[in-house]
Amino acid sequence: MRIGEIAHQAGVSTRALRYYEEQGLLTSERTPSGQRTYPESAVERVRLIQQFFTAGLPSRTILQLLPCVDTGHASPKAFELLASERNRITAAMADLAAARDALDRMIDIANHPTPEHCPALREPAWAPYNPADATRTAPHPTAARVASATLITM
Amino acid sequence: MRIGEIAHQAGVSTRALRYYEEQGLLTSERTPSGQRTYPESAVERVRLIQQFFTAGLPSRTILQLLPCVDTGHASPKAFELLASERNRITAAMADLAAARDALDRMIDIANHPTPEHCPALREPAWAPYNPADATRTAPHPTAARVASATLITM
């Protein structure tokens, strides 16, 4: 298969594939005229690479990891890398969850059916930010938040 | 409080704080000599901003979201934005989970206690990538994977 076909099937650009090759993540055979040729399995390989990129792994790290995929064996160093990247991902998921919770609180407040949009009345998940007011104490925790599962189910 | 104090307490650089101000995310009073002054609440505000940045929200989006935090009200447009960003985050979490699963499979294989490191014997979570071999069929699903919870508990 030529590069365009792989790109299409894997859902990436040909530019990306050439970049992967440049980074040592993907190899190709060449026709006598110099065009790249790939086996079918390259599609799956590219999808895996993309998955790692999407997860925020830099190409250098992926480069160190891919041999493990191929050989089924991980050197102690590679093993450590696997573990640390796993931890990074877990931490990133926690960060995302925290941000999503923050958005959820905002959505809850914005969704609040009563007309208590007055900042002085709602429970301050965050203190209203007023730079001109440098001597403020914590506002009253007042209004009860109302559960509203109106948006996304997950 | 001056900028260095806020930066220290919020765990960011002064450069970042000036950048936030430049982007309209953070405001400050000025002393007669031009130095920035912040209220205590700025620390919390900066932490929130950082949380959003960490979650991959661009500054322009955060800029649109912060007024909702302050007013407790979301315009329909802002509400839509809240929802779409929530979806983005949820999708990103799914991507991370998928990548983590991939790493887990690699860890499982690498951890395999038996000497079946031979690629021909293990179950191919991914086909071994061999560009010179364009006419390969799926290998045998053979070796059973062994549960190994040796690394991270989460």
Added chain:
DNA sequence: CTTGCCCTTGACGTCAATGTGAGGTTTTAG
């Protein structure tokens, strides 16, 4: 007053995964 640390603005550097365009060759369809 000076030492030293913190602050100011401004502007250029960074990093990484591509996008994009130029200029030329190869393959394919008719």
Added chain:
DNA sequence: CTAAAACCTCACATTGACGTCAAGGGCAAG
């Protein structure tokens, strides 16, 4: 055979959240 489509290499552009350096001003302690 010819024109379109796909491919090649090279190389500069982009994006975003900062880092970093330069050149200078503000302010407490000794």
